[in-house]
Amino acid sequence: MRALTWHATKDVRVIDVPDARILQPSDAVIRVTSAAICGSDLHLYDVFGPFLHRGDILGHETMGVVEAVGADVRRVAVGDRVVVPFVISCGSCYMCARGLTTQCETTQNREHGTGAALYGYTELYGQVPGGQAEYLRVRRVDANAIVVGNELPDERYLFLSDILPTAWQGFRYANVPAGGSIAVLGLGPVGQLVTRIARHHGVTVHAVDPVVERRLMAERYGATVYDLDREAGNEAGDEPDEHHAAGEGHDHDRDDVIGRRGRSELAELIRDATDGRGPDAVIDAVGLEAHGSPGTAFAQAAVGVLPDALAKPLMKRAGVDRLAALHFAIDLVRRGGTVSVSGVYAGNVDPMPMMTIFDKQITMRFGQCNVQHWVPELLPLAEGPADVLGLEDLVTHRVPLDRAPEMYEKFRDKEDGCIKVMLKP
Numbered sequence: 001m002r003a004l005t006w007h008a009t010k011d012v013r014v015i016d017v018p019d020a021r022i023l024q025p026s027d028a029v030i031r032v033t034s035a036a037i038c039g040s041d042l043h044l045y046d047v048f049g050p051f052l053h054r055g056d057i058l059g060h061e062t063m064g065v066v067e068a069v070g071a072d073v074r075r076v077a078v079g080d081r082v083v084v085p086f087v088i089s090c091g092s093c094y095m096c097a098r099g100l101t102t103q104c105e106t107t108q109n110r111e112h113g114t115g116a117a118l119y120g121y122t123e124l125y126g127q128v129p130g131g132q133a134e135y136l137r138v139r140r141v142d143a144n145a146i147v148v149g150n151e152l153p154d155e156r157y158l159f160l161s162d163i164l165p166t167a168w169q170g171f172r173y174a175n176v177p178a179g180g181s182i183a184v185l186g187l188g189p190v191g192q193l194v195t196r197i198a199r200h201h202g203v204t205v206h207a208v209d210p211v212v213e214r215r216l217m218a219e220r221y222g223a224t225v226y227d228l229d230r231e232a233g234n235e236a237g238d239e240p241d242e243h244h245a246a247g248e249g250h251d252h253d254r255d256d257v258i259g260r261r262g263r264s265e266l267a268e269l270i271r272d273a274t275d276g277r278g279p280d281a282v283i284d285a286v287g288l289e290a291h292g293s294p295g296t297a298f299a300q301a302a303v304g305v306l307p308d309a310l311a312k313p314l315m316k317r318a319g320v321d322r323l324a325a326l327h328f329a330i331d332l333v334r335r336g337g338t339v340s341v342s343g344v345y346a347g348n349v350d351p352m353p354m355m356t357i358f359d360k361q362i363t364m365r366f367g368q369c370n371v372q373h374w375v376p377e378l379l380p381l382a383e384g385p386a387d388v389l390g391l392e393d394l395v396t397h398r399v400p401l402d403r404a405p406e407m408y409e410k411f412r413d414k415e416d417g418c419i420k421v422m423l424k425p
């Protein structure tokens with residue numbers, strides 16, 4: 001079968017690999033009808049090389065039709081249309097019983113001290129072959145697969161595998177009071193869905209992203225959007241470039257659009273718009289940045305080229321994070337508010353503004369999404385006739401699997417208006 005495989009940092013290829021097949025009685029094999037590229041795949045593409053192996057099949061947002069089931073499978077049958085959560089859980093351990101499927105005690109990767117196994121996500125999470133492929137071996141299918149109807153298009157269901165519950169968890173963890181406000185940092189697919197979910201709950205949204213078409217999409221769903229200048233004006237008192245301040249040469253020619261500013265200026269603007277306090281919660285949908293400050297770019301590039309034996313400890317201990325978005329979130333949130341982090345972070349020694357966190361009495365919540373826990377409340381929204389979250393209006397690129405390598409680059413570089421890629425094997 002054909003599959004998208006990792007070969008080296010910034011080098012993924014679609015090649016022929018052995019067919020997915022049943023190896024355990026709890027397995028199924030699906031014929032993949034759609035697989036998406038996720039912002040998390042970009043971390044694998046750019047930074048996590050030391051934990052990947054040549055030939056690893058990537059992809060963790062997958063749906064398809066069941067082709068074969070193992071002897072113990074009861075809930076799912078050949079011919080069923082299923083969505084596969086990116087988290088592999090057992091459904092019955094202490095953690096799963098509490099809805100914490102990302103911490104499943106049956107599939108945890110104890111060797112690396114990490115949580116539940118994930119599809120297509122490095123040796124840290126079990127080195128499980130992923131779903132950007134013609135076929136996928138689905139593990140523990142009874143505990144995980146989401147069986148869906150046949151009428152609606154894949155777009156309505158595919159995002160249940162990851163980004164829809166991720167955005168939902170980010171919003172729920174943000175604990176926004178009724179009629180309250182949030183800031184969303186990052187308007188990739190996750191930030192887009194956070195915005196829509198928040199608006200659906202009647203919450204005011206201030207959304208920040210440096211990419212114009214992503215801001216325009218969020219604006220269509222009711223967010224007030226802000227352009228971020230990542231290079232300039234990040235410290236208090238810094239002045240943005242003149243042409244930036246005037247908003248010239250940017251996005252649209254409208255006066256009401258909040259033009260490119262540094263973080264401290266944006267914080268002021270958003271505070272002004274929230275009674276001077278800052279939003280009740282900030283949701284970080286950025287995560288570790290693969291591009292940005294020269295220092296980080298260097299460290300990340302170094303990790304990409306160092307031999308694994310050197311790079312692994314560097315990544316685990318020193319980390320290669322750029323915490324810009326997280327620090328911004330801490331600065332921006334109102335006193336007593338919540339910072340809810342959906343973006344993926346790694347690295348253990350990056351400095352955190354402990355005094356601010358303590359003094360402002362901030363609640364912080366993090367984590368991989370417990371997909372299985374949220375699906376029952378999300379499924380009716382996903383397949384409701386009104387498509388209230390606009391799931392059919394997120395994918396910008398639908399391409400054959402063979403074009404996946406080119407789309408990794410486009411999605412990373414945010415070229416050609418690329419916001420969400422759907423691969424059609």
Ligand SMILES: NC(=O)c1ccc[n+]([C@@H]2O[C@H](COP(=O)([O-])OP(=O)(O)OC[C@H]3O[C@@H](n4cnc5c(N)ncnc54)[C@H](O)[C@@H]3O)[C@@H](O)[C@H]2O)c1
Binds near residue numbers: 038039186189344
């Ligand atoms: N917790 C989970 O289970 C889970 C699941 C899926 C994705 N994620 C993570 O969520 C994050 C977002 O995923 P995505 O698919 O939307 O990816 P993405 O890379 O398309 O989105 C990130 C967005 O952040 C913007 N950005 C970069 N720096 C910024 C800054 N300093 N301030 C504001 N915006 C900034 C980028 O322009 C981009 O639009 C990634 O870190 C991904 O790994 C986590």
Ligand SMILES: [Zn+2]
Binds near residue numbers: 038039041060162
């Ligand atoms: Zn993902």
Ligand SMILES: [Zn+2]
Binds near residue numbers: 090091094095104
């Ligand atoms: Zn479990």
